[in-house]
Amino acid sequence: MNIVVMLKQTFDTEARITLDEKGKINREGVSLIINPYDEFAVEEGLRVKEKSKGEVTVVSVGEAQVQEALRQALAMGADKAILVSPGGMEVDEYVTATILARVIGSLQYDLILAGWRAIDDGSAQVAARVAEILGLPMVNMVTRLEVGEGSVLATREIEGGNEVVEVPLPAVVTAQKGLNEPRYPTMRGIMQAKKKPMQKMTLQDLGLDAGQVVPKVRAVKYYLPPPRKPGRIIPGEAAEAASALVRALREEAKII
Amino acid sequence: MPGGIWVYAEQKDGKLKKVTLELLSAARKIADEQKEELCAVLAGRDVAGLAGTLGEYGADKVYLLQSDALENYTTDGYTSAVTALVREHQPSVFLLGYTVLGRDLAAHVAQRLDTGLFTDCVDVRLEDGQLVFKRPIYAGKAFFEGVCPEARPVMATVRPNVLPVNPPQAGRTAQVIEVSPQPGSIRQIIRDVVRQVSTRPELTEADIIVSGGRGMKGPENFRLLEELADVLGAAVGASRAAVDAGWAPHSMQVGQTGKTVSPTLYIACGISGAIQHLAGMGSSKYIVAINKDPEANIFKVADYGIVGDLFEVVPLLIQEFKKLKEQG
Ligand SMILES: Cc1cc2nc3c(=O)[nH]c(=O)nc-3n(C[C@H](O)[C@H](O)[C@H](O)COP(=O)(O)OP(=O)(O)OC[C@H]3O[C@@H](n4cnc5c(N)ncnc54)[C@H](O)[C@@H]3O)c2cc1C
Ligand SMILES: Cc1cc2nc3c(=O)[nH]c(=O)nc-3n(C[C@H](O)[C@H](O)[C@H](O)COP(=O)(O)OP(=O)(O)OC[C@H]3O[C@@H](n4cnc5c(N)ncnc54)[C@H](O)[C@@H]3O)c2cc1C
Numbered sequence: 248m249n250i251v252v253m254l255k256q257t258f259d260t261e262a263r264i265t266l267d268e269k270g271k272i273n274r275e276g277v278s279l280i281i282n283p284y285d286e287f288a289v290e291e292g293l294r295v296k297e298k299s300k301g302e303v304t305v306v307s308v309g310e311a312q313v314q315e316a317l318r319q320a321l322a323m324g325a326d327k328a329i330l331v332s333p334g335g336m337e338v339d340e341y342v343t344a345t346i347l348a349r350v351i352g353s354l355q356y357d358l359i360l361a362g363w364r365a366i367d368d369g370s371a372q373v374a375a376r377v378a379e380i381l382g383l384p385m386v387n388m389v390t391r392l393e394v395g396e397g398s399v400l401a402t403r404e405i406e407g408g409n410e411v412v413e414v415p416l417p418a419v420v421t422a423q424k425g426l427n428e429p430r431y432p433t434m435r436g437i438m439q440a441k442k443k444p445m446q447k448m449t450l451q452d453l454g455l456d457a458g459q460v461v462p463k464v465r466a467v468k469y470y471l472p473p474p475r476k477p478g479r480i481i482p483g484e485a486a487e488a489a490s491a492l493v494r495a496l497r498e499e500a501k502i503i
Numbered sequence: 504m505p506g507g508i509w510v511y512a513e514q515k516d517g518k519l520k521k522v523t524l525e526l527l528s529a530a531r532k533i534a535d536e537q538k539e540e541l542c543a544v545l546a547g548r549d550v551a552g553l554a555g556t557l558g559e560y561g562a563d564k565v566y567l568l569q570s571d572a573l574e575n576y577t578t579d580g581y582t583s584a585v586t587a588l589v590r591e592h593q594p595s596v597f598l599l600g601y602t603v604l605g606r607d608l609a610a611h612v613a614q615r616l617d618t619g620l621f622t623d624c625v626d627v628r629l630e631d632g633q634l635v636f637k638r639p640i641y642a643g644k645a646f647f648e649g650v651c652p653e654a655r656p657v658m659a660t661v662r663p664n665v666l667p668v669n670p671p672q673a674g675r676t677a678q679v680i681e682v683s684p685q686p687g688s689i690r691q692i693i694r695d696v697v698r699q700v701s702t703r704p705e706l707t708e709a710d711i712i713v714s715g716g717r718g719m720k721g722p723e724n725f726r727l728l729e730e731l732a733d734v735l736g737a738a739v740g741a742s743r744a745a746v747d748a749g750w751a752p753h754s755m756q757v758g759q760t761g762k763t764v765s766p767t768l769y770i771a772c773g774i775s776g777a778i779q780h781l782a783g784m785g786s787s788k789y790i791v792a793i794n795k796d797p798e799a800n801i802f803k804v805a806d807y808g809i810v811g812d813l814f815e816v817v818p819l820l821i822q823e824f825k826k827l828k829e830q831g
Binding site for chain 1: 642644647648650691694699767778810
């Protein structure tokens, strides 16, 4: 079973967001992590591989610093990594998916794993777009995966419950929290990762010309939210404070 | 003639989701300004009865897609049926709710139509004849505004509970157009559906949320929050610490790796206010915090705070709200 995992490097959840002089999100000096949902996807890929042989390939679209995240996936146990640099070009979700589908389309795969959403830009659409381009069935927000002969049985989160969905392979499956507990790389894993293949590609290498990677959407502006106006602590003993709070919600906020 | 402003009318168990009404209200304004008609897409097995409500809330037309194959949502079935309808009528705008169903459907349809999609929008406005979509990014730590200059329809999913709902106009009706859906071959086979029966509102749609964190000290104490929630008609949420401890299921987690909620009132009990938690509830209209640590970060975002032991304060609040309810 050959598995491809789409991995995005994202800002650390603690990161403070500022804008650069061009009014875009400032990426300088921000610590970066593997998108947490993609970490679940890597872990799941490794578990499937451990049961059924084959290889796990991690692919990413991004600039040179993404190698760090890919190395971490290799240290967890993935076999090889591919990084496509868009060369400083504007990439929206459509373009990102176009590039990813082109890379993945050139590989051998039975199962494609991704996160259901990136925690930064978080459009929750790249995996679906890739599935459509490759003509593959998809199951979104999966919390449990059983891989069978030629199909997978996936438990996915729906509103107010869960459903179990079967799809034929090859398929795209996106990970939701709860799917697994990702492993930490071992010392040995980290050493081995240094020798594993990390292929770097450009859009030209993929045979994508400028006309195929034109974004569908355009940014008008980025800005920071106004700070929340400071609130107040309601003083007094518990009983006093509780009744004052209820009064404030009714009379000031007028919401109860 | 342009094909109109479209809204996906999401329903569950024969009831329209609240976000559908929010979408209709926002789209009505766009349709009037653009002088286009407002059309709702209603899909399912036995859903014709909902068309009346869609008319009262502003739809001019309802495209009714009914078939046994659409009884349950499947990515393939709904994507094919909805894409075929869009191809036929070529709307200029297509809005859906940012829900489990809406975001899956929107992403697949957008790619089949080769168009742009804005996810989880909190505002849509017309500026110089162009629609501008606003969405929080980086877990609400920044905002993005964007346009889709050429591709049509321009698509967006909208965050539930943010946009206002216009009052319904009794007697206003929409023209209902029955379409025989083309769900195509569906590769997702649903083997089982497990529903948690809950009498409380869905977290992302709730007007009021009562949420508990590590300060709850154990799963049994969530009973206390449920009691408060039931007095208020609220939903119950949790921090990741409470979820990771196994006191609450992940479906209740609020935050960067949980649900994003925008209730009118969010009551945080025994939650410290970590940045990842704030990411999920920072856009609540009012935040109340109950925490025994006066330095807790949650007080920096709370409109009202009580420094105290939640096991003392919450029962008192239940009493107070009950009293209020009895007074009517
Ligand atoms: C107008 C516009 C301009 C933009 N310009 C830039 C820019 O100049 N530079 C820039 O860095 N970003 C830019 N972005 C953001 C960029 O488009 C997104 O980061 C990217 O498309 C991924 O989308 P997402 O983060 O929303 O992923 P989601 O759809 O939320 O991700 C879902 C899953 O898809 C997979 N995935 C997503 N992205 C990647 C990836 N890059 N590699 C591998 N797997 C992935 C992961 O498994 C992830 O969990 C721009 C966005 C817009 C809308
Ligand atoms: C990648 C990543 C993603 C994350 N995603 C999320 C997420 O989606 N959602 C989320 O919530 N967190 C998330 N976190 C975790 C987050 O960083 C915090 O660890 C978590 O929110 C803490 O939960 P808490 O406030 O319940 O617990 P704590 O921080 O331990 O706070 C407990 C609070 O309870 C108070 N308290 C204790 N006893 C009482 C009492 N008797 N009465 C009143 N107050 C009392 C204490 O003073 C304290 O402030 C994420 C972290 C990471 C790294």
